[in-house]
Amino acid sequence: MEPFIYRRATDASQALALAAAPGAIFIAGGTELLNWLKEGIVRPGTLVDINGLQDLETIDTAPGRLRIGALARMSEVAAHPAVRRDYPAVAEALVRSASQQLRNMASMGGNLLQRTRCPYFRADAPVPCNKRAPGSGCAALRGADRHAAIFGWSDACVATHPSDVAVAFAALDAVVHVQGPQGAREVPFGDFYRLPGDRPQDDTTLRPGELIVAIEVPASAVAARSRYIKVRERASYEFALVSAAVGIDLDGATIRNARIALGGVAPKPWRLRVAERALAGRPFTVAAVRAALESGAFSEARPRRANGFKVDLAKRAVVRAAVGLGAGA
Numbered sequence: 308m309e310p311f312i313y314r315r316a317t318d319a320s321q322a323l324a325l326a327a328a329p330g331a332i333f334i335a336g337g338t339e340l341l342n343w344l345k346e347g348i349v350r351p352g353t354l355v356d357i358n359g360l361q362d363l364e365t366i367d368t369a370p371g372r373l374r375i376g377a378l379a380r381m382s383e384v385a386a387h388p389a390v391r392r393d394y395p396a397v398a399e400a401l402v403r404s405a406s407q408q409l410r411n412m413a414s415m416g417g418n419l420l421q422r423t424r425c426p427y428f429r430a431d432a433p434v435p436c437n438k439r440a441p442g443s444g445c446a447a448l449r450g451a452d453r454h455a456a457i458f459g460w461s462d463a464c465v466a467t468h469p470s471d472v473a474v475a476f477a478a479l480d481a482v483v484h485v486q487g488p489q490g491a492r493e494v495p496f497g498d499f500y501r502l503p504g505d506r507p508q509d510d511t512t513l514r515p516g517e518l519i520v521a522i523e524v525p526a527s528a529v530a531a532r533s534r535y536i537k538v539r540e541r542a543s544y545e546f547a548l549v550s551a552a553v554g555i556d557l558d559g560a561t562i563r564n565a566r567i568a569l570g571g572v573a574p575k576p577w578r579l580r581v582a583e584r585a586l587a588g589r590p591f592t593v594a595a596v597r598a599a600l601e602s603g604a605f606s607e608a609r610p611r612r613a614n615g616f617k618v619d620l621a622k623r624a625v626v627r628a629a630v631g632l633g634a635g636a
């Protein structure tokens with residue numbers, strides 16, 4: 308680990324001013340960042356500790372929306388009664404993330420900015436990884452690709468995004484509120500992450516020095532009837548192989564509106580809009596869900612050598628979520 312300057316901010320404007328220093332980076336829970344420091348993934352000039360920004364700790368469940376401060380801890384959001392009642396996919400995604408100890412430390416803003424778990428990105432000894440060392444190549448292209456993306460990858464990077472709750476946020480059309488040197492702005496969740504293209508080192512559309520202040524999720528019938536299914540290689544304390552966040556708004560037994568997002572399959576949470584459209588107006592049955600998943604929803608999937616199984620696994624995860632939401636036989 309290399310030396311760095313440590314500064315603690317007490318409000319957002321001070322945090323933004325400190326973040327203007329060369330090589331400055333924010334630290335919240337530190338559960339990701341400390342690993343990066345030890346592994347040499349980042350070498351910051353200054354660490355700007357934002358844990359003194361108490362305004363960012365609030366979880367506001369006013370009617371019409373859920374506003375989660377960027378410093379709210381994952382465990383607090385997961386246990387919040389209104390989140391569990393009105394946004395169950397958000398609570399379920401959080402409960403299935405990491406461990407209780409990590410969730411107690413880890414912030415919601417930091418969760419969105421965690422980086423890929425691709426073994427080549429996290430390798431102890433340097434290996435080609437364009438995300439970690441731009442221009443060095445991608446070892447996964449010829450190496451182990453069981454965990455790689457099936458959607459949205461490029462010849463520069465095949466890594467997946469690891470956050471669970473980001474998948475629920477994508478399905479529920481969340482908005483990320485940020486403040487930066489140029490002022491405040493709102494980023495629709497679909498625009499928050501970027502695909503790798505030839506610039507895989509940039510995971511998000513955040514601009515230099517920008518601070519996430521909150522994540523807002525609109526209240527809706529879809530959010531209230533939502534589920535998160537996570538499939539992983541061991542039952543606990545493991546990242547998703549594949550996951551699905553599904554929300555359904557019903558008019559009697561007919562689907563008025565459906566939302567489906569997948570995790571573990573792409574460099575960002577992946578919305579299945581084709582399947583969502585195919586479900587509108589259909590009876591809420593397993594057969595209708597299966598038919599929607601076969602209606603071109605996976606036509607953009609490009610499985611690699613060892614991860615073709617993710618196509619079927621993702622479909623099964625969506626069906627399981629639908630069954631949990633009451634889909635008929």
Ligand SMILES: Cc1cc2nc3c(=O)[nH]c(=O)nc-3n(C[C@H](O)[C@H](O)[C@H](O)COP(=O)(O)OP(=O)(O)OC[C@H]3O[C@@H](n4cnc5c(N)ncnc54)[C@H](O)[C@@H]3O)c2cc1C
Pocket residue numbers: 332333334335336337338339340341357377378403404405406409412413414415416417418419420421469470471472517518519520544545546547
């Ligand atoms: C062993 C282990 C298992 C895990 N398992 C899972 C899992 O199953 N599912 C899952 O979803 N996650 C998992 N995680 C990831 C975990 O959720 C993240 O480490 C955590 O959420 C990061 O939050 P933090 O507050 O600790 O961020 P930090 O480590 O403090 O920061 C992470 C990044 O976010 C930036 N940052 C933090 N807050 C802000 C802000 N408000 N504005 C701008 N930038 C900010 C920092 O500069 C840094 O770049 C796991 C982590 C570990 C270590």
